[in-house]
Amino acid sequence: MAVSMHDVARAAGVSQRTVSNVVNNYEHVRPETRQRVLDAMAMLGYVPNAAARSLRSARTGLIALVVPDFRARIFADLADPVVREAGALGYTVLIELTESDREHELQVLTGGRNQLTDGAIMMAMTLRPDDGQRRRADYPIVLMGDQVLEGQVCHVGIPNREASLAVARHLVDTGRRRLMLLGYDPDGGLTARMRARGFLEGVAQAGLSADETLLVRADWTREGGRQAIERHLGSGLPMPDAIFAMNDSIALGALRALQARGVRVPKEVALVGFDDVEEAGYSTPSLTSVSPDVESMAANAVAMLHEQITGKPSGRKPHIMVDFHLKVRESSQ
Template identity: 45%
Template sequence: MPTIHDVARLAGVSIKTVSNAINDYPYMRPATKQKVIDAIAELGYRPNLTARNLRSGRSGLLSLIIPDLRNAYFAELADSVMRAADAQGLSVIIEQSGGEKDRELALLHSDRAQLADGILYSAAGLREDEAHLLTSVSTPIVLLGEHILHGPTDHVTMQNVEGARAATEHLISLGRTRILALGARAGQTDGSAGLRLTGYMQALDEAQLPFDPALVVDIVGWYRFTGADAMRRILASGIKFDAMVAFNDAIALGAMRVMQEFGIRVPDDVAVVGYDDIDEAQYSLPTLSSINPGRDEIATVAIRYLTERIASEVPLAPRDHLSQFELIVRESSR
């Protein structure tokens, strides 16, 4: 690997002149610059980023901490984040926490995380009341998702209450009255589950529909199989319902599958709306109505907040951003 010294020697100039040429320093004779350029080409020289990073104190790397890439929502979020980062010339190191608090904290404090200029942190294990643990991290952080709403730093997320309300209103507008809320979490009022439940209840209230606690189904872990399991329990219990708001697409798909096993028709017998609008919602049978939470907007704003934090000399006050959502109506609720 040739270094800047080799280029300087070949071009017959000082290393600083080579550096100047690379960095478009204005006060250079064109002839000198050309000599440097030629030497760079001849040697195939490329600047050593590590050295540059050491000098500048920046690495151009962001760390994205998410629970699990196999979860389609996070894979698509990662995709959005990487595209937004790429547009800024930044690279992304993805770290999987498995949603475990200990591992999340370990990742935040790991030597590896410290290599990144900033951290996009989609907390799953850490709770609101543990948010103060974040202040001990000197690397700028932007929070994604719901688990920490009022942390010591910026927070970018989706309109959970409004999205769930829109989904529920949509089902009500179809004339449905007994609407399952699939994916609640006992006692949780913040977090995605709690917020979406709030939206669900707001919609019922508005429409003056009675709230039946039996229609609210707790699920720990939003995966296809937990959705399927929950639906089996519901059907076994004999509860009647004519619609379902699922708090993410995975459990909606799992539950739909079980309903179909039991001969329940979607949307005729039960209309279904999911949440997240993952790619698969377009290809399930029937295609799944869903709330598109505005992932690209979340990613873009999060990266902007984070780069601003990185660049800022002074501590910034925490900011909040809620992305635009959109109800996508497909076959499952038509």
């Protein structure tokens, strides 16, 4: 015979209403009572009826994490704390990939793809400020990244310009004077433009000129970084004495190409990436990288979404910029 809520209440020594409050994750249950109910549920093997609970609350307990892809490791690194933070609030996270397709991102923004979820956290790459006017007002959503939309669209971002300025200053302070920007894309998304802007500001502040031959385009992948450095080394153009790769994937590909050609890092060329993916600390040499506070990004984004879903605002600002740290490792020392 299936275990009922009445059975759980009797085993825990509480009312059925208290069991219902615990199952529905209501806040006003004493911690010791909540734990007693959870222990009884586990002992009896009680599984709440998710469908019935969803109908009563008009919620599914599901939220979407929408990212471009997992080719860039930063998106996977961000998913882990989002899942943990959401789980602590009783949500299950569904992952959705957009492949940076504008129509796909617009469908998420307008709620057209999200009938089964209570809200979405999206890392958007193609949205424009005025797209905020198209947001479906009754669908909770939080954006992560650089783009801030018009209207009431909550946002958590990384200070890409300031972080890239810090990279340029670090390289100049170590005596480097011929600085390459690898992954340069003046017509690309806002992230690419903000990182380039900060880096070039740092170059200018140091009294250096930006050599156009050192503004090197590359796909933001390991293979893109490897191929771009191979082309540059084979072109006969002067070598840089430092490279800022726009993300760690590009940097790791560049490192491979430099080592294959016998170029010593950092003695001949310093190398810095962005995102501080796990591999950065294990490459040889270990990779200096900008480390954005992804834990804070995830915590703020989930909390913002939860406030929209529950209708319980906390006074949190609608636009939050997290901190960063430049982790200096062997590749630029």
